[in-house]
Amino acid sequence: MARLHLGNINPHIVEAKYAVRGELAVKSEEYRARLRNGDKSLPFAEVISANIGNPQQLDQKPITFFRQVLSLLENPKLLEHEDVLLNSLGYKTDVLERAKWLLHHAGSVGAYSASAGVPAIKESVAKFLEKRDGFAADPARIYLSAGASSGVNTLLHVICASPTTGILVPIPQYPLYTASLSVLNSTCVPYYLDESAQWGTSLETIKEAHSKAKSEGIDVRAIVIINPGNPTGASLSEADIRSVLDFAAQEKLVVMADEVYQTNVFIGKFHSFRQVLLGLQKQYPGKYDEVELASLHSVSKGMVGECGHRGGYFDLHGFKPEVEEQIYKFVSITLCAPVIGQCLVELMVNPPQPGDPSYELYDKEFSGIFNSLKTRAYALYEAFKEMEGVECGEPQGSMYLFPTIHVPAKAAEAAKKEGRTPDEFYCMRLLEATGVCVVPGSGFGQAEGTLHFRTTFLAPGTAWVGSIKKFHKEFMDQYR
């Protein structure tokens, strides 16, 4: 008998659910391995991982300027050969300058940095926030993290004090939030996004969820917003953001704004919670002064797409120094975020500017990625419009579409026999038939009686969209 078994290990880990890398993802990796080993028995020639927002696993190429700088940080001895870099390898002078600047301020990328990140990079983030929002930022309130998920982990660890601590989480949501709250043994207070209003926030729904939780003895102390939305792809209006901040000010809720998709916006303009909050504080002195806001960003998404480097940051506004001290201690225990990832944060917030030698190529690559994402998003959207029993809003932002699917009753029965929800059943059949891996809506939460799946629009080409259409028709014909 082993000492550890399912019955005696941490029950909160056992309870946690994380579908994005669950059964379907594992099966898709098995298929990929079989194909690599020459297996010809599968009905498809390629696995399409549309389940994870992992741009560089698919078609997205890294930005040349970023990677040239990183190559010099990894091997600073290359800087002893400036003529070779400039004349034979196509490096521009601004690449060399930025690498030298980072080496001066960060030292070796093989050394631990200060716990909250390299101070000079935090200053660059502060300048970026000031330029983006029109309000100065304090570098001391910025914490570099190993991707945004590590920042979420830090913030929830500090905020959650007991099983009755409640955090308002949008449903559907990126399951990092519910999984982390399970692990921390605190309470997820779900509020449903409004599918009929392009997955916007509904203040009424938030209020109801909040009062209901309070009446059950839950100490609701924070609200999570994901904007642009994951999995929904929604991009919030300034009015939606204001109404959330109004409610937060009134009910004294800490606001956690997950804004990792801030450059993936196809309709309208991204509004940061920080910009809107600081605007309100200026406009209505006193009324919003006590709102505590944590905003998160990452190098993993957008046109940067450097998930594997695990870089990101969060910035705090209105937190008490004594609480920040505890946040500092917590991040110290894990030593520091990966230093190369920190350097990517610098490059993301401070990219080449017009007139810089690397600007032209940077701009071309950045726009190329943006336009190709938008084109694919619309191709997928058009395909969904033609599919029976599928409804999908116009792409607004992030890297995802989250269509509703209506499946025939016979399909729901067949799902039940397999011990699966109908959306899990649908996604499993889709994977088996086409090699396309998507995530069932139940992995993110969805309103009772509705079914969805989340797909990224990162995979190249349109053949896979065609194979989804073909599968869908056959599935409907089989179970109708």
Added chain:
Amino acid sequence: MARLHLGNINPHIVEAKYAVRGELAVKSEEYRARLRNGDKSLPFAEVISANIGNPQQLDQKPITFFRQVLSLLENPKLLEHEDVLLNSLGYKTDVLERAKWLLHHAGSVGAYSASAGVPAIKESVAKFLEKRDGFAADPARIYLSAGASSGVNTLLHVICASPTTGILVPIPQYPLYTASLSVLNSTCVPYYLDESAQWGTSLETIKEAHSKAKSEGIDVRAIVIINPGNPTGASLSEADIRSVLDFAAQEKLVVMADEVYQTNVFIGKFHSFRQVLLGLQKQYPGKYDEVELASLHSVSKGMVGECGHRGGYFDLHGFKPEVEEQIYKFVSITLCAPVIGQCLVELMVNPPQPGDPSYELYDKEFSGIFNSLKTRAYALYEAFKEMEGVECGEPQGSMYLFPTIHVPAKAAEAAKKEGRTPDEFYCMRLLEATGVCVVPGSGFGQAEGTLHFRTTFLAPGTAWVGSIKKFHKEFMDQYR
């Protein structure tokens, strides 16, 4: 009134202690900033960070082969210029081959890998373990992590089920263990290492700590061993390891072997827990079959010294599949370890071999670092021998010395007035007088009535050792 304050946030974070990056470290960074800004009022010209095992912040240079490969992974377009790399930049053919191999198996280093790490790198780790220990290893039992500390976090999260879960932790210890157990609200069951036996493990002491905790209703289910020791520098004998495994088999304790300093051994030879356990299992069939062992390693220490890259792994032996599933889910939630750090794990476990083009330089660099560490360890040891009231064992392993200090009663009184322990007081005065930052023994735990400090021997030169000696004499004279 802010919503979050010290009285309502997570009390287990507030309770956690982490001195390695605490008050002294913060103050040393302030001094460093003042010196950088031209402040001439300090009695020293340089801050020596002897508080953190951070080799590349100090004198240690990265291994050329490693960094050349990483530069190509960051900018694979360089591989389009093989002639330039080989003829103008001094890259060898094995550098190019390894980079291509890693790009083939890991894909872009900007993409998320599989949750438990790049499969091909896990296979390399398995081959390394087989070569090191003489027993085959299963790649599926290996998990790549963001440094060993992330592995410790994962394992403790899964093992700790409640406040009455107890984990045997050596004292003195690297405070990651006590801090993590505080955060998890589980019980640290301290067992004291035997300073009189070069900080070895004493089975009697472990037994006593175990029985005492059991009698208090604690469910003691694991024992942590740090070998070579941090902060003690001890290197355990095979007999010590056997006796720990005997006890673990008898009492059904999971063994967590933190072996990040396995190449930093100056006296004798490193014995891994895995090697000794598998040897015992072979020699005495049945008796040790049920021991669950987790061994941890890292790219941060040894001659690699790449802390900032956050690379490492843990391998499991004897864990139930249902428990491994939960470990897999937990690591999935944080997506994956930094991919460049994973690639460094590959390079660490599979370095150039005799006959390879890069071997000569690799071997020269590796031995150079090893010898310089050993030289400095002995220089420091010799200095401590000459200091009044200081006792220190011969350097055996890791990157640290942990001398005992005896301070005069007047110094203890002065410390009390400042609300500090005498060792904190001593270390603060040392920092103020010399710019040398070390960590007081109380940050690691120490037997009642004893005082120590931990210093790395990574800083270059011997001037700083001289300034410790000078300070110590003045301190003793002042308080005698």
